[in-house]
Amino acid sequence: MTGTGPAATVKPRTSLPTLAVEDRPIESLIPYIRNARTHSPAQVSLIAGSIREFGFNNPILIDRNNGVIAGHGCLLAAQQLKLSSVPSIELSHLTDTQKRAYVLADNKLAERAGWDAELLALEAGSCPTLASTSKTSGSRASNSIS
Structure with missing residues (x-):
């Protein structure tokens, strides 16, 4: 941001990070302990059914330490399906504060639709x-x- 107070402006990001999808072993992924979003067994079964029918098309978002940022429900569904690995995208460009905010934003923004x-x-x-x-x-x- 430049300036201070209500008139401060946000500098636009000049470039977006390069993202790559990589398969990661399920056992290497670490769910975020403070994830406020819950997933009932019935919902996890629906996610598992979607993965079985359409494929694993929504990679799990992780940090550089394999901590899950988004995709906790998909991870649970993958475990239910006994998959050995899942597609993931590492978001190494996020700060710790941004990661925590994104965990909430990813879920809350979808609720607004x-x-x-x-x-x-x-x-x-x-x-x-x-x-x-x-x-x-x-x-x-x-x-x-x-």
Whole structure:
């Protein structure tokens, strides 16, 4: 930031860090002990079902010491699936304060999003995978993705 007080401006980042996806052994990853986000066994099973159906498409975000920053639910699902490794992205550019803030922001920002109920019903109703997921989970298709 430049200046002080309410008129201070944030300097734009001139370049973004280069990120690479790497497989890491599950046992090497360390969940953040103060992660405030919880994952019920039912939700972990839904995540595991998604991984089984679509693949592990959302890498776990970690720090340089293999500490999990984001992806705790996916890690639990991978353990449930008895996977030996998972895709991960190391966020070595974050400070300790930024890592702690991102742990919260990653979860809270998603909660702020909404759903277009008509489009959700249309998409869920026209997708055989979601229809079969809803039958096996005992819920409506739209519930299985929200």
